Amino acid sequence: MVQPHPENHLVARIGWLRAAVLGANDGIISTASLMLGVAAVSSTGEVVVAGLAALVAGAMSMAAGEYVSVSSQADTENADLDRERRELAENPKFEEKELAQIYVGRGVEPQLALQVARQLMAKDALGAHARDELGISEAVAANPVQAAFASAASFASGAAPPLATAAIAPRELQAALICGVSLALLAVLGAIGARAGGASMLKPALRVAFWGALAMAVTAGVGALVGRTI
Template identity: 45%
Template sequence: MSESSAATPGAHPAEPHAASISGRLNWLRAGVLGANDGIVSTAALVVGVAGATTQAAPILAAGVAGLVGGAISMALGEYVSVSSQRDSQRALISKERRELADDPDAELAELAGLYEQRGLTAETARRVAEELTEHDVLAAHLDAELGFGEDTVVSPWAAAGASALAFTIGALLPLIAILLPPAGLRVPVTFAVVLAALALTGFASARLGGSPALRPVVRIVLGGALALAATFGIGSLLGASGIV
């Protein structure tokens, strides 16, 4: 028997609960957003350059610059965002600790009131609150009042690393796809690889999130196709005009 099943008697094996699903969705969000951004932004960049020139060197330079800059940007943005979330969580935990130390009786009454609002009788709510308080008073209040625990405070470094890694992996796909084929096949091969990769990430995110896959797959593939067509068209116009 797994540790999670032992900790939650009667739980269904495939059904996630608060802490596990919260952590999984945080990683899923950072990973999927990073990969999709890496695929689309790098593909749009290299396809746009390929529309203007058939030379491999400018395409490679643009792709590598986009990969490095994008990975750093994604990591920095995720770090700042998740740091703010972590600081808020820590501040709320500290506030709850102070309230428990200053007036434990009022906090117990508040906890019982929260369970009573959820449908328990006053007597049962009081008994539940007392038993949870004896087990772990801070955890009981954090879960009932705030919906998270000390062990689920988000990590900005983990989120930043996941975003940067996912972006890099995603960006490598169109970069490789456009450099390996002959010049005449670069753009169609890149289109095919990118749209297939986007369909895969859309399907994976939907399945991991427990939602139907068709709508997110269609949405992300159409969006990626629009981005590629737009940048290739602009690059072709610039190349034909002699500006580049």
């Protein structure tokens, strides 16, 4: 008899990892970019206030947006599950054959596929159909509250270092230090996200740093341009 052994699959991290990486990345880029834009024409105090406002507003916006988005996904999943539950109650034999056909399409012999479908449905009919017909499982099911908290917390944690840098940096070095710290953090974030997802770290780190640098450069340029004309 084969002894079971615990396995930790990376797909189980998809729900929180996506929200966390997106939130932290957005926190760094949007807060640093806003402060660089303000720094082009304002004092240190105004830059810090702008950064603090960006942190609070961004965290709340990320939480609300993520909650609404993932709630919509959860509503769709629940609607599909409700329909599947009704179909199982009304016509279980058809659903059994439907599940067997899915396994046949994956390469299982028809007779064996029917036996597998029958045994799985005897244990958890809805779970079997949710997983193999609808593609819904516990690992990837939408969790709005988890996604909202992860997004808000990660946005705030990403926004905090550029904000702290702006608060303690000398005025003449403020913009350069905000930019340097933010780019370093973005590269580290890209590497960590890739590592947590089991992918190579170098390419994601460079990609995240490049787009962050572009966002900060554009925002700083717009801030300087507008500041001269107002």
